Every structure is written in C-alpha cells, then in structure tokens.
Amino acid sequence: MASTHKKVSYHPDRADRGHTPLSAASGVEQAIGFLEGRWKLLILFHLFGGKARRFSELERAIPGVTQKMLIQQLRALERDGIVHRVAHHEVPPRVEYSLTPWGQALCPALDSLLAWAAQRPEEAETGEAAPDGANAD
Numbered sequence: 001m002a003s004t005h006k007k008v009s010y011h012p013d014r015a016d017r018g019h020t021p022l023s024a025a026s027g028v029e030q031a032i033g034f035l036e037g038r039w040k041l042l043i044l045f046h047l048f049g050g051k052a053r054r055f056s057e058l059e060r061a062i063p064g065v066t067q068k069m070l071i072q073q074l075r076a077l078e079r080d081g082i083v084h085r086v087a088h089h090e091v092p093p094r095v096e097y098s099l100t101p102w103g104q105a106l107c108p109a110l111d112s113l114l115a116w117a118a119q120r121p122e123e124a125e126t127g128e129a130a131p132d133g134a135n136a137d
Helices: 021-035 040-047 055-061 067-079 106-118 122-126
Strands: 083-088 094-099
Touching (some): 040 055, 040 067, 055 067, 055 094, 067 083
C-alpha cells in the first residue's frame, strides 16, 4: 500500500456517520459489490436520465456483451434494487428497464468518481517516482 507525505484535510460538509475505518471499508466493499461485473457500469450509464430502455436497445448500445451476460447483469442489478424491470405482455414480448430512485441516486456518486479520476496526477500517468523519495510499500 502506498503512503503519502500530504495530510488529508477535513471536509466540514461531510457529516460524521459514526464509521470506524473497519465499518467504512466494509460499507465501501458492499457498495462496490453492487457494481461488480464487467457490464454493470455501462448498463447504468445507459439508464441514467430516467428513460426506460428496452432490452434490445441496451444490447445494441453495449457492443461486445452477449445476451446471456446482459440478462445476468440486469437480473443482478434488479435483485439489488438498482434497476426496475417491466415486462409488457404483448406480441412480440417487450421488456423495459429503468433505474429505481435508489439507482438514480448513484449518478452523482459516479460523476464524482469520474471527476476524481480526471484529476489523476501526471506522475501517476507516466509512472514517475513519488516526490521526496517516497516509495510504495
């Protein structure tokens, strides 16, 4: 694990939720578990915005995903309460997916993660050594 020479600053807008390092790590591990899977994040990004998408639309929008894998990932997201599935009983069958309110609430968190990733230090991108001879453990 890498060490840093910089202090971590206090953020007054962040409320103390009574987490210990162990409970925080456990909570983050659980949250990442909801999103674990090669296609889940792509599915979520296609569903953000509140519009319901048909299965065939998602299949076309995500090149490389197989029907079986898309079904598995959507079922897992549905089971976890992130995605809502509506099956319309008509011919041909039509199934639509949308985000639940809890799933839509994930959008700002993923936007923050994108912003964080965009701020990656240049030395990390080029693989240069850390300042002041600091090294990773």
